[in-house]
Amino acid sequence: MTFPHLALLAAILVACAFHPAAAQDAARGATIAAERNCAGCHGAAGVSELERIPSLAGQPAEFITLQMILFREGLRQAPPMNELSQGLEDQAVEDLAAHYASLPAAPPPGLAPRDAALAERGRQLSAALNCGVCHLPDYSGRNQIPRIAGQREDFLRHTLAQYRDSQRRGTDTNMNAVMYGVPDDAIAALAHYMAHQPVRPE
C-alpha cells in the first residue's frame, strides 16, 4: 500500500511545529465545539460515554490538531470524522485542539472492572514493546503522541487493530511497526491495561 500526499504532510508538520502557541484560543474552540455539537459524541467535558468513540479531554493539542487535519484531508479514514471536519479552517482546528487539551482527562465511564491477570499481561507487553518510551511512562502523551492512559478500552482495541492491519496511519508508520503481527488477545490485554491506567491530576 502506498501513502500519498507526503508533501502535504510535510507541510502540515512544519505548520504545526512553528505555529505560535498564543494563536490558539480555547474559548473560541469551545464555541466551535458547541456549534458543531462535538459533545453529542465525545461527551460534555470531552470524556466519551459512547462505544468506540474516543475521549478527547487532556489530549495534547498538537495531537488533536494533526488528527483533525488528517481527517479533513482524507488521510485518516474514520467516518463520521471525515465529513464532520470539512469546512474547518486551520485556525478553527487549532482552537478546538486548545479547548480539548485544556479539559481535564477523566477515567472512561462504564469501564469494565480491572482483571488483574489481563492487566499484568498488558503491562508486560507494554514494557516489551516500549509503549512508554514514546507515550511517556505515565502514558499521558506529548506533542503529536496521544494520551492513552484512561482512554476507552473498546476504542483502544479497535484502533490498535487498525494500526496492525494498516487501516490507520499517522504521519509516520511508527504505530504500524509497533503493532505488526500483534495478535488480538495481546491487543485486548494492552487495551485493558491502558484503559485502567490512572489519569494524572493536572
Ligand code: HEC
Ligand atoms: C457523530 C459522532 C461524532 C461527532 C459529532 C464528532 N465526532 Fe469526533 N470521532 C467520532 C468517532 C466515531 C471517532 C473515532 C473514529 C475511529 O477512529 O474509528 C472520532 C474521533 C475523533 C478524533 C480522534 C481522536 C483520537 O483519539 O484518535 C478527534 C480529534 C475528534 N474526533 C474530534 C472531534 C471534534 C473536534 C468534533 C466536533 C467538530 C467531533 N469530533 C465530532 C465521532 C464523532
Ligand code: HEC
Ligand atoms: C516509536 C514511538 C511509539 C511507540 C513505541 C508506541 N507508540 Fe503509540 N503512537 C505513536 C504516535 C506517533 C502516535 C500517533 C500516530 C497517528 O498519528 O496515528 C501513536 C498513537 C497511538 C494510539 C492512538 C490513540 C488515539 O487516541 O488515537 C494508540 C492507542 C497507541 N499509540 C498505543 C500504543 C501502544 C499500546 C504502544 C505499545 C504497544 C505504543 N503505542 C507504542 C508513537 C508510538
